[in-house]
Amino acid sequence: MIEEPKGQAMQLDGRLSRMMHLLIHMDRANGPITSGEAAEMLHTNPVVIRRTMAGLRDVGFVRSIKGHAGGWTLLKPLESISMLDVYKAVGQPRIFAIGLADPAPDCLVEQAVNASMTSALEKAEALLIAQLGEVTLAAIAKDFDRRFSASCANSP
Amino acid sequence: MIEEPKGQAMQLDGRLSRMMHLLIHMDRANGPITSGEAAEMLHTNPVVIRRTMAGLRDVGFVRSIKGHAGGWTLLKPLESISMLDVYKAVGQPRIFAIGLADPAPDCLVEQAVNASMTSALEKAEALLIAQLGEVTLAAIAKDFDRRFSASCANSP
DNA sequence: TTCATATGTAATGTCTGAAGTTACATATAT
DNA sequence: ATATATGTAACTTCAGACATTACATATGAA
Structure with missing residues (x-):
């Protein structure tokens, strides 16, 4: 059997997921982190x-x-911060890794291709943004609590 | 409202859009390209x-x-090829540029974050795939014909 | 004051994958 | 034979996130 290298996958932008992670920890912390x-x-x-x-x-x-005694402190309740808020705060990173070869081509064929591609991508992006807007960090923290309880149930 | 910097073409995977473009040209061509x-x-x-x-x-x-006299020839009608077919044929490139910082973390907080991120991304991906599956290259070629007629209408 | 501690930020290096390029082997009409 | 085309390997280039180093600045405590 060949061992898969697989140390780390590709170069994904992890700023959104990292900051969500950290904000929830900060909410749990006593003082500054x-x-x-x-x-x-x-x-x-x-x-x-x-x-x-x-x-x-x-x-x-x-x-x-x-x-x-310095560090970072959370100023707002997790209820008031959505995933979308964090996404915007980290600079609205580019969402898609695929896209148009040329966004403004002379070729009318390519223009038609671009129109279809853009339509599909924009719909997917709109759904993603909507999804991010619907979930607060508080909801994720609550999910963590559920996972934490479940993991403790397996210990004596 | 946050203004998006939105610069020029970054490092996007353009294989899908390029191959769609080319296949339509091949359909229009007389011999091999x-x-x-x-x-x-x-x-x-x-x-x-x-x-x-x-x-x-x-x-x-x-x-x-x-x-x-060699080259490339289209073997199937554009009606039978969807954007999704082309996407698969070029190797199903990675769709998103954003993602999880760590796909298998020990931290339960991060696991909860990952669950929410994954849910949002998967829904957006499913919609994109569905969109790609709904559009054939023939439909795009037809859209090209419309654009071509419109552009000719402006010439004497 | 002095000093350990923290953030702020510029500069630089690392890593990954698409795209671009060079080089050459192979196949095929004329 | 030769010009023409594809098939691939083996590079280089490029962009952007992430990692690292270095140093400036701010702050609390001895």
Whole structure:
């Protein structure tokens, strides 16, 4: 049997999923969480945390405090933050990996192809955005609680 | 409202749109189209054409003939080829540029985040696949005919 | 003040996959 | 034979997220 390398898959933009993860941890924390602590939680680097959290700070979801006893604090309740809010806060990353070869071609055939492709992609994007808007971080946190209870049920 | 930066063409996978474009041209052509001719149509390289068309040949949509008077020929009517068929033929490229930071995390919080993300992405993907399945290349070719007539109406 | 601690950010390196390119082997009409 | 075409391997290029290094700046405590 051939061993699959599979250390990490492809180069996906994980900012949305990472920030959701972190915000829920921050809601659970007592005091501020430092970039170093957050980096450990997300298995990444403190600078990556600061860089990505900057967007969340800009829209007022979190606050950062420098120096001793500093770190990051959640400012808004999870009920008020949807997945879509986080998506926007991290800069609305490009959604699709597939797309048009040329967005403004001279060829009328390619224009017709682009029209069909764009129509399909836009519908899928609209549904995704709608889905992201329907789920709050509080709902995800609640799902976590359910999973946590279930995992504890298996321990004496 | 957040203004999207929305720059130029990034690193998108254009194989689906390119092959659709080319197949419609092949349907319009009298004889075989060479990789060189196709490359000019798509503003790319003959090797890229051969590489990508190989998938379409494997599923029987086209045939390639070597040597003098060789090239690529369409084997099936555009009515019988959907966008989804082409998508599959080019290897079902990855659809999304966003995704999970870690597909199999230990952290239960991240597992809950992943569940929500996956749910949203899967619904959007299902809709996209459905859209691709509903449109044949013949329908796109017909749309081209409309555009062509419209463009001729502006000429004496 | 002095110093350990944290964030802010620029600069640089790493990684991945489509696309582009070069080179050459192979097949086929004339 | 030769010109023409495909088939592939083996590169290079490119873009963007992520990782890392380095240093400036701010802050609380001894």
